[in-house]
Amino acid sequence: MNKSEKKIPIAILGATGSVGQKFVQLLANHPWFEVNELCASDKSAGKKYKDAVDWFLPSPFPERVGEILVQKCEPKLKSKVVFSGLDSNVAGEIEAEFAKAGYKVISNSKNHRMDEDVPLLIPEVNPDHLELIKTQRYGEGCIVTNPNCSVIGLVLALKPLLDNFGLESVNVVTMQAISGAGHPRVVNLDIEDNVIPFIGGEEQKIESEPLKILGQLNKTEIHFNNFKISAQCNRVNVTDGHTECVQVNLKKKVSAEEIIHVWNNYISEPQKLQLPLAPNKPIHYSEDAAFPQPKHQRDTDKGMAVSIGRLRKDKIFDFSFVILSHNTVRGAAGGAILCAELMKAKGII
Ligand code: NAP
Numbered sequence: 001m002n003k004s005e006k007k008i009p010i011a012i013l014g015a016t017g018s019v020g021q022k023f024v025q026l027l028a029n030h031p032w033f034e035v036n037e038l039c040a041s042d043k044s045a046g047k048k049y050k051d052a053v054d055w056f057l058p059s060p061f062p063e064r065v066g067e068i069l070v071q072k073c074e075p076k077l078k079s080k081v082v083f084s085g086l087d088s089n090v091a092g093e094i095e096a097e098f099a100k101a102g103y104k105v106i107s108n109s110k111n112h113r114m115d116e117d118v119p120l121l122i123p124e125v126n127p128d129h130l131e132l133i134k135t136q137r138y139g140e141g142c143i144v145t146n147p148n149c150s151v152i153g154l155v156l157a158l159k160p161l162l163d164n165f166g167l168e169s170v171n172v173v174t175m176q177a178i179s180g181a182g183h184p185r186v187v188n189l190d191i192e193d194n195v196i197p198f199i200g201g202e203e204q205k206i207e208s209e210p211l212k213i214l215g216q217l218n219k220t221e222i223h224f225n226n227f228k229i230s231a232q233c234n235r236v237n238v239t240d241g242h243t244e245c246v247q248v249n250l251k252k253k254v255s256a257e258e259i260i261h262v263w264n265n266y267i268s269e270p271q272k273l274q275l276p277l278a279p280n281k282p283i284h285y286s287e288d289a290a291f292p293q294p295k296h297q298r299d300t301d302k303g304m305a306v307s308i309g310r311l312r313k314d315k316i317f318d319f320s321f322v323i324l325s326h327n328t329v330r331g332a333a334g335g336a337i338l339c340a341e342l343m344k345a346k347g348i349i
Helices: 018-026 088-100 127-135 149-165 202-213 256-264 329-345
Strands: 008-013 033-040 081-084 104-107 142-145 167-176 216-218 221-223 228-235 242-250 283-285 306-313 319-325
Touching (some): 008 018, 018 033, 018 329, 081 329, 088 104, 127 221, 127 329, 149 202, 149 242, 149 256, 149 283, 167 202, 202 228, 256 283
Parallel strands (some): 081 104, 167 228
Antiparallel strands (some): 306 319
16 A cells, blocks of 8 residues: 555454453554544444443553544444444444445354354465355455464464374464453453363364364365364463464474474465564574473564474474464454455455
8 A cells, every 4th residue: 555545444342341442452553544433332332432441451542543433333424444343242234234235244253254254364274255245145345354362373373284294183272462352441250370271162162163274275165174173271370472382293204304394494474475463474483492482472573473382202293382472462452463364355345
């Protein structure tokens, strides 16, 4: 986009929530998109954003955005591009209404992720799946979804392994940050001095979404991949950044050096297109035996990269390793913005 072109006005549904706030923050100085309208529940509608939001991010929201009047989530907006960070109890219906009314919806919620005609998009991994929207049921409008926050980091790490060595099976144990559970001041997780070995619905998402994302596009449908995935999920007392201990069986016999080589050299379409929020390198491998750690690596490459470390031979699987990615940046708002950037670069918005 050249400097004389006007920015594209966008709206945020669920603008007051945890993901909504991250959208506001990440879009504050975006070169292509400008926050124009904000929507939330009836309790927030009619108030200025600064009065409706219980802002908890360390940097303040832009003054201009604070003055915007929050609206109800109804498809009567001027902005034709809509980011959704809506509560999944309401996201399904509201997002479909917007798409039917001709809006381009980029969603973080789980509701439409597994719909047959909806891309479940990681711009580095399956940019071709955007083709699905050409035959999507919504006509001018569309829904594009961002995967689950743990899935994005995991799939970024798996994609070069699948392409180069083939994948037989994956076992993953997650340690997920508190910010993944919504607004920190309204979340009561009994998390102090604790680990909670249950996150509702999370294991099912991790065991199913990668198979769609890493599936093959065949004209108007995705043929799911069929390697096996087993997941166990835990909530831990970390503010931001999901850590995942992963074990894999590969189809080919390879050395650790070969795996590190393909991770280190992995770049894809967002990097080639130089999309504004694309990380320079989607994967950063650390040789330090004590890394990755959320406190030190969650913000790597604008918070948009996955950090990997501790690759080693495993006694049951072929290899074990540890990954870390920022759950509200790469795993939510940042990932959705990157999807919209790819859509803009492809002329869809
Ligand atoms: P959250 O903090 O609870 O925010 C939910 C938002 O939805 C708020 O803006 C809320 O508005 C709005 N809302 C609630 N009920 C509504 C209704 N009936 N009509 C219209 N708006 C309504 O949740 P969150 O953590 O940001 O998550 C949002 C979505 O993103 C969820 O589907 C979640 O699963 C997904 N997600 C979250 C993360 C993460 O790391 N947090 C990562 C990936 C995906 P009010 O303030 O007015 O109530």
